[in-house]
Amino acid sequence: MKLSPASCALRGAVLVLLSAVAGLHFSARISLITADLGRHIRNGELFWQHRSILSTNFYAYTFPDFHAVCHHWGTGVVFYLVHLWGGFTGLSLFYTGMLGVTLALSFWLAVRMAGFWPAVLTTVLALPLAGSRLEIRPEGMTTLFLMLEFFILDAYRTRRLTRTGLIFLPFIQLAWINTHILFFTGFALMAFFILDLWVNDADRARWKTLASAAGAAALLSLANPFGCEGFLEPFNIFHEYGYMLAENQNILFMLKRFPDHPAYGYFVIVSVVTAALFMVRLWRERSWKAVLREALILVFFMLMAFKAVRAIGMFGFVVIPLGAFQLTEVIRLYGGAWTGRLERALSVVAAGAVALAAVSPYFFLSPLHRPDLRRAVAGQPYASSLFTVLAHPAVWGGLSADVNASADFFKASGMRGPIFNNYDIGGYLIYHLFPGERPFVDNRPEAYPAAFFREVYGPMQRDETAWDQVDGKYHFQAIYFYRHDQTEWAQPFLIRRVDDPQWAPVFADGYTIIFARRGGVNQRVIDRFELPRTMFRVVK
Numbered sequence: 001m002k003l004s005p006a007s008c009a010l011r012g013a014v015l016v017l018l019s020a021v022a023g024l025h026f027s028a029r030i031s032l033i034t035a036d037l038g039r040h041i042r043n044g045e046l047f048w049q050h051r052s053i054l055s056t057n058f059y060a061y062t063f064p065d066f067h068a069v070c071h072h073w074g075t076g077v078v079f080y081l082v083h084l085w086g087g088f089t090g091l092s093l094f095y096t097g098m099l100g101v102t103l104a105l106s107f108w109l110a111v112r113m114a115g116f117w118p119a120v121l122t123t124v125l126a127l128p129l130a131g132s133r134l135e136i137r138p139e140g141m142t143t144l145f146l147m148l149e150f151f152i153l154d155a156y157r158t159r160r161l162t163r164t165g166l167i168f169l170p171f172i173q174l175a176w177i178n179t180h181i182l183f184f185t186g187f188a189l190m191a192f193f194i195l196d197l198w199v200n201d202a203d204r205a206r207w208k209t210l211a212s213a214a215g216a217a218a219l220l221s222l223a224n225p226f227g228c229e230g231f232l233e234p235f236n237i238f239h240e241y242g243y244m245l246a247e248n249q250n251i252l253f254m255l256k257r258f259p260d261h262p263a264y265g266y267f268v269i270v271s272v273v274t275a276a277l278f279m280v281r282l283w284r285e286r287s288w289k290a291v292l293r294e295a296l297i298l299v300f301f302m303l304m305a306f307k308a309v310r311a312i313g314m315f316g317f318v319v320i321p322l323g324a325f326q327l328t329e330v331i332r333l334y335g336g337a338w339t340g341r342l343e344r345a346l347s348v349v350a351a352g353a354v355a356l357a358a359v360s361p362y363f364f365l366s367p368l369h370r371p372d373l374r375r376a377v378a379g380q381p382y383a384s385s386l387f388t389v390l391a392h393p394a395v396w397g398g399l400s401a402d403v404n405a406s407a408d409f410f411k412a413s414g415m416r417g418p419i420f421n422n423y424d425i426g427g428y429l430i431y432h433l434f435p436g437e438r439p440f441v442d443n444r445p446e447a448y449p450a451a452f453f454r455e456v457y458g459p460m461q462r463d464e465t466a467w468d469q470v471d472g473k474y475h476f477q478a479i480y481f482y483r484h485d486q487t488e489w490a491q492p493f494l495i496r497r498v499d500d501p502q503w504a505p506v507f508a509d510g511y512t513i514i515f516a517r518r519g520g521v522n523q524r525v526i527d528r529f530e531l532p533r534t535m536f537r538v539v540k
Contacts, residue, residue, distance in 0.1 A: 038431025044080025
């Protein structure tokens, strides 16, 4: 259907606004203190300079030789090179751009499956989910490869792509297995399409061709540094976890723990609405074969996100084409004489939602509604203008303000370890202090014995006797802690250290606190920088 100039102009304007909204939804300043990013950069540096891929803990002085599969080594190389060329600002722009490409694939797929306006509506509705995890992580590679494979598989299913195009799938999986552990979701997606073709396509050769491509992808995936162990790591990694990660908890746990987090409740709403559309369509179709592919994909990624909130972003990208398709099918099946009016109403709602997200900072779908951005622009004259905020990259890109102050102090003052640090800050210490100083622990639970977290790390912060025992073993000279650690033991531990005559606080800012042992190798730092006890208070 040929569009009028006015329709083309309207669609162009909506796409510009949608791109601006999405760009800010996918942007966030780098909180290096608690991020894995510093460690990923060091991993990439080791490979680039020494052609070394880690197979042990390596960084921590506690268990440097403990075997650990570095399942995201390739991402570290990418992040290191981007950081080398563009610094942390370059990394911000790179990651935002990667998520933008992923969204473009998802949107294009939705347009192909359902049309322009349904794609616009589901895209703007899904942005808070797709942009729910903005820390620069290897899982950004997973969302990109996932949507790229989804795009290829759908093109093959609808005969837009010949079997020759399936040659890309094995190479995507090869890149994927070397960049992130969730590569197995690509094989799940291929399995769903194979089953759909087997059930619904009369040409029996087509599902066999796709199955052959999937088999080739599995074989080529063995070309990772760890071979079969790397291929099976997604099924083994949780056997080694001794530390409870928030990102791996289910949605009900996180809703109870963080009831004000906007993504968790919204995920439930979007899931229920999408599932309802699917059931309404199924009721009229009266054929499970007709809905098999979408049902398998939707249920798989919905359950993944329900089981581990880290998958909410993946679900956000996947639900764009699936939601758009369900919406158009429901209108087709139930619209009758009202079909045209319902489609026009849908276009008005879609355009209106995008416009509101672009101009109203109070609208839930606006990126300016995000708490971190609201805080970042508070008091600024441009606080309510999305396009002006975009023009101030210091607000949404690069490092968070003064995030490196504690590391600069540690190095400039000549402090020495051994350091006791908390889990969250390990990657930060690896980036700034390694190899001169090594962390006690970092945020890789699979790189430590599970008993270490259960019997050492947790108990030593809960109980002073356990603390004295571990301190006696390692002879800590510094304590370097992320102040906002939300584990049950962290804050009581810090309060006890402030009151402990053996330890002197020498640095504190909005992110961290550093203690030095009295009479130890850092006594001269205490003499110059000790902070008075009166500056600390306990807030309940």
